[in-house]
Amino acid sequence: MPESQPIFPEVDRIIHEPARLAVLTVLSACDSADFTFLQAATGLSKGNLSVQLTKLEKAGLVSIDKVLFRKTTRTTASLSKLGKHQLTDYWATLERIRKQGASKSG
């Protein structure tokens, strides 16, 4: 294998980052979740979570809704169809890599 080639070329880098993966894992287990829940579950700071959500939205993996509720803006996020598909693909890829690794070492 040439040195410049990445080790796991097929892993989606957008999903692979731990903070974004945590957000996507939460969203894959529910229909939608608000910003406070995402923050409490993932332990991310407000700023970091906001940045990660924006990146995921730009990639088309999540959709974000902002609703005005009792004079405050409520932000909710949900996994898009593409997001569900990509996340399933991501876990399948990791599983494939794990099996390859196990067969090589075993």
Next chain:
Amino acid sequence: MNDSIRLTYLTRHYYELQGIRTAPMWLCFLAMQAQPYAVHSNGKWNDLFAPLAMGLMILFSWLAGRYYRRRFGWLNPAWVSLPRSGFYWGLVLCLSIWSIFSIVVLGFIGSLPYALTLVWISPLFNKEDLPLRRIYFAAAGAVVIFSTLLLQLTHQDGRIIVVIQCVVLIALGIADHLLLMSLLAPARETADA
């Protein structure tokens, strides 16, 4: 427990683990059991007691819900997690039929605590639930069933059975709340913000 399992479990069971929400209801039942001993002399107070207890129960349940919503947020759950065990549902069906039969035909309400216990120990039969949660539900179920059996065999006042059920359910609520707290992540040091 790895992060993926923790996050999935927490999200799927978020509302189930909000144990403090149900505590006011069991406290209300407890108060109703104690009422005849505490305020037997005042008829007016007796009439007011039940609506007042119900009102306080609704108020405190709402406040508990508000606390969870404000502190930890909310979500739209994708599904309701129920036990998939055929044995469990068979047992629920048999015990429910027996309870209804014994109440309607025999006029005996003694089987009701067992049927109710079987309903609330459902997490014990749910393989998706965490082992720790299944253990404390099993322990709580055993305490209620054995104490009920003992009290029935020694012909004790039925109120004690209700009191034990309520106390155990309050304890389970607190245990669920503590589990929720332990599942929520500590502040995470993250990479590329």
